[in-house]
Amino acid sequence: xxxxxxxxxxxxxESHVKxxxxxxxxxxxxxxxxxxxxxxxxxxxxxxxxxVQGRAVVVTAVLVTAxxxxxxxxxxxxxxxxxVGDVVKALMGNGSGGADFIVNTLRMPRLVTALCVGxxxxxxxxxxxxxxxxxxGSPDIxxxxxxxxxxxxxxxxxxHGSMTQIAVGALIGGLATALAMYLLMLxxxxxxxxxxxxxxxxxxxxxxxxxxxxxxxxFQEALEAQAWLxxxxxxxxWQHANAIGVAVLVLLPIAFFLSRRLSMVExxxxxxxxxxxxxxxxxTALLVVSVCLAAFATAVxxxxxxxxxxxxxxxxxxxxxSGPALLTTALMGALxxxxxxxxxxxxxxxxxxxxxxxxxxxxxxxxxxxxxxxxRKSRA
Numbered sequence: 001x002x003x004x005x006x007x008x009x010x011x012x013x014e015s016h017v018k019x020x021x022x023x024x025x026x027x028x029x030x031x032x033x034x035x036x037x038x039x040x041x042x043x044x045x046x047x048x049x050x051x052v053q054g055r056a057v058v059v060t061a062v063l064v065t066a067x068x069x070x071x072x073x074x075x076x077x078x079x080x081x082x083x084v085g086d087v088v089k090a091l092m093g094n095g096s097g098g099a100d101f102i103v104n105t106l107r108m109p110r111l112v113t114a115l116c117v118g119x120x121x122x123x124x125x126x127x128x129x130x131x132x133x134x135x136x137g138s139p140d141i142x143x144x145x146x147x148x149x150x151x152x153x154x155x156x157x158x159x160h161g162s163m164t165q166i167a168v169g170a171l172i173g174g175l176a177t178a179l180a181m182y183l184l185m186l187x188x189x190x191x192x193x194x195x196x197x198x199x200x201x202x203x204x205x206x207x208x209x210x211x212x213x214x215x216x217x218x219f220q221e222a223l224e225a226q227a228w229l230x231x232x233x234x235x236x237x238w239q240h241a242n243a244i245g246v247a248v249l250v251l252l253p254i255a256f257f258l259s260r261r262l263s264m265v266e267x268x269x270x271x272x273x274x275x276x277x278x279x280x281x282x283x284t285a286l287l288v289v290s291v292c293l294a295a296f297a298t299a300v301x302x303x304x305x306x307x308x309x310x311x312x313x314x315x316x317x318x319x320x321x322s323g324p325a326l327l328t329t330a331l332m333g334a335l336x337x338x339x340x341x342x343x344x345x346x347x348x349x350x351x352x353x354x355x356x357x358x359x360x361x362x363x364x365x366x367x368x369x370x371x372x373x374x375x376r377k378s379r380a
Contacts, residue, residue, distance in 0.1 A: 053319065053321065055319055055320060056319040056321055056325065056328060059315075059318045059319050059328060060327065060328050060331060063328065063331040063332060063335055064331060066335055066339075067115075067331060067334060067335050067338065070335065070338050070339050070342060071111060071115075071338065072084065072087075073342060074107060074110075074111050074338065074341075074342050075087045075103060075107050075108065075111065077346065078102075078107070078345070080098070080102055082099055082102065082103070086099045086103075087099070087103055090102075090103035090104060091103060091104070091108070105237075108241075109236055109237045109238045109240065109241040110233050110234075110236050110241075110341070111338065112241040112245065113233055113236045113240050113241045113244060113300060113301065114233055114334070114337045114338045114341050114355075115334040115337070115338055116241070116244040116245050116247075116248045116297075116334075117233075117244055117297045117300060117301050117304065117337060118307055118311070118333040118334040118335070118336055118337030118338060119248060119252065119330040119331070119333050119334045120244065120247065120248055120251070120252075120293040120294070120296060120297040120333075121139070121293070121294060121297050121304065121307040121308040121311070121333055121337070122307060122308060122311035122312060122315075122329045122330055122332055122333020122334070122336075123252060123255050123290075123293055123326055123329055123330050123333070124138075124139050124144075124289075124290045124291075124293040124294040124297070124308050125137075125138040125139060125307070125308030125309055125311060125312050125329075125333075126311070126312035126315070126324050126325075126326055126329045127255065127262065127286050127287075127289065127290040127324070127326075128142065128287075128290050128308075129312050129313070129324075130262050130263075130265065130266050130324045131195075131262075131265065131283060131286060131287065131290075132193075132195050132196060133266070134193060134195075134196050135309075135313060135370055136196050136309070136370075137195065137196055138306075138308040138309040138312075139174075139290065139291070139294035139308050140294075140303065140305050140306065140308055140309065141196070141199065141200065141203070141309060142181075142195065142196060142199030142200070142202075142203065143177055143181070143199045143200070143202040143203030143206055144174050144177055144178060144199075144290075144291050144294050144295070145174075145203075145294055145298050145303045145305075145308075146177070146202075146203050146206035146207055146210065146303070147173045147174050147176060147177025147178075147202075147206055148170040148171070148173045148174040148177075148294060148295040148298040148299065148303075149170070149173070149206070149210055149229060149298060149302070149303055150173045150177075150206050150209050150210060150213070151169040151170045151171070151172045151173020151174065151176070151295075152166050152169050152170040152173065152228070152298065152299050152302075153210055153213045153214070153225055153228075153229075154169055154173075154213065155168075155169035155170075156221070156224065156225055156228065157213055157214075157216070157217045157221050157225055158213075163239050163240065163243060164243070166299050167243055167247075167295075167296060167299040167300070169299070170295045170296070170298050170299030171292060171295040171296065171299070173295065174291045174292070174294060174295030174298070175288075175291055175292075175295070177202065177206065177291075178287060178288075178291045180202065181195070181198055181199060181202055184198055184202075185198060210229065213225070214226060227302075227354075228302040229302055229303060230302060230354045230356045230357060231301055231302040231303050231304040231305065231354060231355065231356020231357075231359070231360075232301065232302060232354035232355060232356060233301055233341050233354075233355050234352060234354065236300070236301070240300045240301075243296070243299070243300055244296055244297060244300045247292070247293070247296035247297075248293075248296075251289055251292055251293050251296075252293075252330065254289055255286075255289050255290075255293070255326055256326055256327065258282070258285060258286055258289070259323070259324055259326045261277060261282045261286075262282075262286060262323070262324050262326075263322075263323040263324065264277050264282075265277070265279060265282060265283065265286075266323070266324075294308065301355075301356075302356060303356065304337065304355065304356045304359055305356065305359055305360045305363050306359050306360065306362070306363020306364070306366060306367065307333050307336055307337055307359060307363075308333075309363060309366070309367065309370075310336065310363060310366050311329055311332040311333035311336055312324070312329045312332075313370075314332055314336075315328040315329040315331075315332045316329075318332075336359075337355065337359070340355050340358050340359050340362070341355040341358075343358065344357075344358045
């Protein structure tokens with residue numbers, strides 16, 4: 001009898017498994033089990049191993065190559081064209097006086113600023129999108145960029161401050177905005193949809209504050225502030241490049257270090273806590289890093305829209321990564337801003353089009369496409 005029962009149980013188990021498989025096939029891809037991330041595991045040593053995805057490596061290599069090409073074109077073309085050899089000699093300190101001035105005083109600081117600002121905005125957007133679980137979670141949509149702009153405008157119009165003071169003011173403005181939003185959400189948790197909705201409202205209020213500050217300024221100050229609010233890389237020197245460069249060198253390694261914890265937060269609070277993660281402290285640290293990156297980038301160039309929104313999603317679509325992929329995102333942001341600035345300089349010459357205007361037009365079209373895509377997904 002026991003043998004018969006075991007046979008019946010085995011048959012019932014096989015039938016249950018087959019019926020489960022057939023139900024899974026009928027449900028389709030939407031309810032399929034999570035995709036297993038393939039890749040090669042590298043043993044670093046000391047019990048530490050890294051999973052390397054082949055597609056991510058290829059995408060990163062392509063982005064680096066494209067970035068080198070854009071940098072070469074930016075440094076060699078313009079009103080005064082230079083050869084690659086002239087640029088290399090100027091960078092090594094062996095070039096002629098004219099080439100040295102064009103490369104090291106005019107073009108290189110602008111290029112370094114574009115690369116650092118693009119990387120900072122992209123990583124800031126990637127962190128916010130991961131924390132909120134929402135494609136609209138970026139510092140320019142939520143309001144952190146406008147908060148940083150308020151702080152910077154106060155320094156420009158009221159205090160007539162220097163570049164360092166403007167950066168500090170933008171940082172204080174961004175952190176104050178983050179604190180205000182935290183207080184508005186106190187007791188309800190950092191939920192993605194709620195954060196985006198409250199952030200849009202706070203952003204509108206801060207935009208009104210910016211307009212009020214401009215109306216209280218003198219004519220010359222208003223022109224300067226309005227030009228800054230468009231977002232531009234024109235007339236950016238080494239003081240701007242050094243300021244954002246130091247911020248990136250300090251904050252990006254912290255973001256990369258916390259990227260694994262960010263991936264755990266994406267799994268949900270319950271799963272992250274089960275894995276031993278202090279969710280609230282991790283969210284706070286990541287939010288501070290994101291706000292600081294956006295604030296320093298805004299202080300240097302003014303608000304440059306949609307880099308933080310588009311770069312993280314483009315990086316994820318290209319790599320098909322299940323995590324935030326911060327390194328690829330940083331390269332994507334640097335490439336988008338450097339290429340956008342190059343296109344704005346060359347396509348509209350001799351007119352000078354601020355890169356913020358160019359990214360605003362392209363980003364607006366991307367936002368419309370994103371909203372339409374998300375609407376179709378919600379109906380499905």
